[in-house]
Amino acid sequence: MTKTIAIIGGTGALGTGLALRWAHAGHTVIVGSRTAEKAEAAAAELNAELGREAITGMENAAAVAAADLAILTVEQAAHEAALLSVKDALQGKVLLDATARLSFHELTPPVAPAAARRAQELLGAGVRVAAAFQTVPAAGLRKNITEPMDSDVLVCADDMDAAEAALALVHAAGLNGYYAGKLDNAITVEGLTSLLVSMNKHYKSRHGTIRVAGIRKE
Numbered sequence: 001m002t003k004t005i006a007i008i009g010g011t012g013a014l015g016t017g018l019a020l021r022w023a024h025a026g027h028t029v030i031v032g033s034r035t036a037e038k039a040e041a042a043a044a045e046l047n048a049e050l051g052r053e054a055i056t057g058m059e060n061a062a063a064v065a066a067a068d069l070a071i072l073t074v075e076q077a078a079h080e081a082a083l084l085s086v087k088d089a090l091q092g093k094v095l096l097d098a099t100a101r102l103s104f105h106e107l108t109p110p111v112a113p114a115a116a117r118r119a120q121e122l123l124g125a126g127v128r129v130a131a132a133f134q135t136v137p138a139a140g141l142r143k144n145i146t147e148p149m150d151s152d153v154l155v156c157a158d159d160m161d162a163a164e165a166a167l168a169l170v171h172a173a174g175l176n177g178y179y180a181g182k183l184d185n186a187i188t189v190e191g192l193t194s195l196l197v198s199m200n201k202h203y204k205s206r207h208g209t210i211r212v213a214g215i216r217k218e
């Protein structure tokens with residue numbers, strides 16, 4: 001079923017890649033930004049790349065209000081501020097949180113609680129949060145958007161409806177998703193991202209990601 005998806009901070013590296021892939025899959029996508037003008041400009045560029053008008057741009061809270069569900073893809077330092085700016089608009093909805101906190105110099109594992117757990121605490125029980133996409137490199141998403149991407153996505157959520165919504169969007173983006181347990185497990189996925197960035201640096205890559213072995217999905 002097609003959905004209307006708001007991408008909070010959708011003008012950035014990860015958000016634009018997801019916007020293109022979800023629009024290609026037939027979803028209605030609203031790119032969110034702190035300013036409507038920047039969002040509209042980003043949407044126009046993405047539509048030009050896509051070759052049709054499938055993406056609109058709005059200020060973040062307006063984007064969330066107009067959507068069925070939302071994903072947070074803001075710069076990591078803006079996590080709390082961005083969540084507070086859309087808290088009211090998110091009530092009753094599912095939020096995917098892609099945040100992977102990284103210290104780019106030390107590349108040490110992030111400290112618990114997971115960013116997605118922190119989001120759940122800030123937003124309250126009226127919003128169901130799922131963590132997803134933390135290990136997916138934005139550079140890979142923007143390449144060949146009509147092709148599946150060689151990457152698996154671990155989805156963590158306390159609420160199974162939120163997990164299923166996230167898994168459906170993982171699939172729509174051309175990736176392979178796995179339910180990976182409760183929301184607190186997202187801290188481990190954030191740690192994997194730190195590990196992947198270390199590997200990217202060592203092997204001079206921009207595309208490090210993960211694949212799961214040994215699990216057959218029914």
Ligand SMILES: NC(=O)c1ccc[n+]([C@@H]2O[C@H](COP(=O)([O-])OP(=O)(O)OC[C@H]3O[C@@H](n4cnc5c(N)ncnc54)[C@H](OP(=O)(O)O)[C@@H]3O)[C@@H](O)[C@H]2O)c1
Nearest residue numbers: 009011012013014033034073074075078099100134137138
């Ligand atoms: N890049 C990746 O490969 C990748 C992969 C997996 C997960 N992630 C995670 O995804 C998130 C986004 O990463 P990114 O690389 O896409 O980030 P980014 O390009 O640096 O920034 C994304 C957007 O954040 C918004 N933003 C910046 N400061 C803000 C503030 N103070 N308040 C509200 N919004 C603000 C900006 O949107 P406006 O100026 O339009 O408001 C910007 O376009 C991060 O948490 C990251 O850990 C990234």
